[in-house]
Amino acid sequence: MLGQARIGTICYYVTDIDRTEAFWRDVVGLEVRRMGDDGSGNDWLAANTAGGLELIFFMNECRPGNTPIIVFDLTEGGIDDVMAGLAAKGATIVTPVSHAPGGWSGDFADPDGHAISLYQTEGVPRSRG
Template sequence: MLSNVRIGNICYYVNDIDRTETFYRDVIGLNVQRMEGDEETGDWLLASIENNIELIFFKMESRPGNTPIVVFDLSEGGIDTVVEGLAEKGATIVTPVSHAPGGWSAEFADPDGHVLSVYQSEERPRKSA
């Protein structure tokens, strides 16, 4: 089901977006871009690293265990079908398919409660044929 995917993003929830931007830009030395969010989510940060993996930072309560989240990129689309298949096989769906910046995402938990995510660009079909 997820055998032909790559890790596209690693998402972090952070308490202070400005402090996080300063740390990852000035201390770590990453090229951090501030992305304009909406009223609900606010601005968020994007930093690209090796192998086309992106670190994404969202302002949300950060506590041990809820971050980071590994995001599998569904380059072929079909997020609804993938999430339905995960649920049928017993995965706990934490967040159903919902709008995300530039596409859709959904979160599910592994047997130990670790949250994983799938994402697809809005350029791909949501249902596979």
């Protein structure tokens, strides 16, 4: 079902967005972009690796086991169909398909409860049918 989808993003939950930005920029050496900087306190960070893998960082409770989250990029669309197919095969749906920055996302869990996310950009059909 996801054999043709590439892992496009790894999502981290962090407790301090400024500290995280400084670490990934100054220590690791990635170009870090602050996103959602609208004064609402909902800022998040994005950084790309040389291989095209995107790292994103959101403020959220940060504890072992809830981060990082691997995100499969559904470039061909069909997120609703993929989520329905996963549920039909017994996957636990954690977050139904919902609006995300620039597109749509949904989360399911592996048998140990690790979150795995799907993402597709806006403008790509949510269903294939």
